[in-house]
Amino acid sequence: MASTCNTYIGLDVHKNFIFGCVKDKEGHTLLERKFKSEPHSMDLFLANVPQDSKIALESSSCWQYSFDYLVDKGFDVAISNPSKTRLIGESKKKTDMEDARKLADLHRMNMLPLSYAAPMHVRMQRQITRHRLSIVNLRTEVKNKIHAILRRHGISTELEDAFTQKGLEFLESLDLPMCDRFELDQYIGVLRHLSKKIDETQERIEELANDEPAARLIMTHPGVSHYSSLMITAEIGDVQRFSSAKKLVSFAGLNPSVYQSGDKCYTGHISKQGSRNLRWILIQVANIAVQKDRRLKSYYMKKRLAKGHNKAIVAAARKILINLYVMLKHNIAFHALRVNKAT
Numbered sequence: 002m003a004s005t006c007n008t009y010i011g012l013d014v015h016k017n018f019i020f021g022c023v024k025d026k027e028g029h030t031l032l033e034r035k036f037k038s039e040p041h042s043m044d045l046f047l048a049n050v051p052q053d054s055k056i057a058l059e060s061s062s063c064w065q066y067s068f069d070y071l072v073d074k075g076f077d078v079a080i081s082n083p084s085k086t087r088l089i090g091e092s093k094k095k096t097d098m099e100d101a102r103k104l105a106d107l108h109r110m111n112m113l114p115l116s117y118a119a120p121m122h123v124r125m126q127r128q129i130t131r132h133r134l135s136i137v138n139l140r141t142e143v144k145n146k147i148h149a150i151l152r153r154h155g156i157s158t159e160l161e162d163a164f165t166q167k168g169l170e171f172l173e174s175l176d177l178p179m180c181d182r183f184e185l186d187q188y189i190g191v192l193r194h195l196s197k198k199i200d201e202t203q204e205r206i207e208e209l210a211n212d213e214p215a216a217r218l219i220m221t222h223p224g225v226s227h228y229s230s231l232m233i234t235a236e237i238g239d240v241q242r243f244s245s246a247k248k249l250v251s252f253a254g255l256n257p258s259v260y261q262s263g264d265k266c267y268t269g270h271i272s273k274q275g276s277r278n279l280r281w282i283l284i285q286v287a288n289i290a291v292q293k294d295r296r297l298k299s300y301y302m303k304k305r306l307a308k309g310h311n312k313a314i315v316a317a318a319r320k321i322l323i324n325l326y327v328m329l330k331h332n333i334a335f336h337a338l339r340v341n342k343a344t
Contacts, residue, residue, distance in 0.1 A: 011104030022101035085114035126235035224290030236279035287318040
């Protein structure tokens with residue numbers, strides 16, 4: 002059925018302001034306005050447009066508030082993929098209002114490259130798993146600073162892990178100059194605090210993973226923990242939006258890049274396009290899974306002999322993602338996947 006919408010709106014959303022352009026179905030500009038990204042200003046802008054208008058805005062760090070506000074108001078809102086939007090609507094004139102016009106026109110012509118707008122519960126899962134990753138990265142930074150202090154004084158620990166309880170006690174016993182001792186004590190305090198926050202976040206993640214059927218399902222796969230299961234399902238979102246495992250692999254950026262010229266076609270390194278977090282967590286899972294599953298280990302070892310560890314572990318991660326796709330798509334556990342030879 003053809004669309005009966007007569008008004009299309011492009012919104013270029015920034016942290017403090019929104020640039021809005023309203024066009025009719027023939028492409029004539031009805032309204033252009035810059036307004037603050039807060040409820041009162043948004044309501045004043047929306048008062049000038051029909052309720053059945055179709056709205057487009059780009060996926061960015063600021064999209065969620067505006068998207069949720071507009072959806073709650075009953076508007077039809079589409080999220081545009083910014084990289085593809087730039088390719089389709091490239092223009093020599095680059096202004097915020099021009100970007101809003103471009104979004105309105107692409108939506109009007111049914112050429113808007115859409116981006117997945119995850120539902121609220123999926124966004125919450127993404128947020129908490131990414132939060133844990135950010136705290137772990139902070140802790141790693143602190144550990145590196147502690148190592149730098151030790152190297153400054155030519156100190157090497159005989160402990161397997163300098164950051165276990167025994168290792169921290171050793172660090173606290175070191176006889177160092179006053180300034181270094183003070184600095185080291187500060188970092189040890191920060192390290193303990195961050196470790197506590199990671200543990201607290203992990204507890205919340207485990208609760209959420211246990212309440213999420215898709216996360217529980219893929220935890221049956223070797224190497225997949227509460228944390229990795231929740232991150233994987235959150236980053237994927239609705240698996241039904243991927244019509245094939247190949248498209249999901251491409252979304253994760255684990256597909257090989259292709260270079261074609263004339264009759265020749267070359268494949269190179271993985272594309273690294275798409276979800277960086279999904280790609281990262283699958284590599285972590287692969288490193289564990291190849292130690293736990295006989296078939297995956299055999300597959301990995303064969304690849305490693307030919308291409309080395311890095312390429313082999315990426316290949317294993319890609320194979321695991323295909324397994325997970327089949328499991329999620331058909332709602333079957335890993336054991337059933339193997340019994341049915343679905344892989």
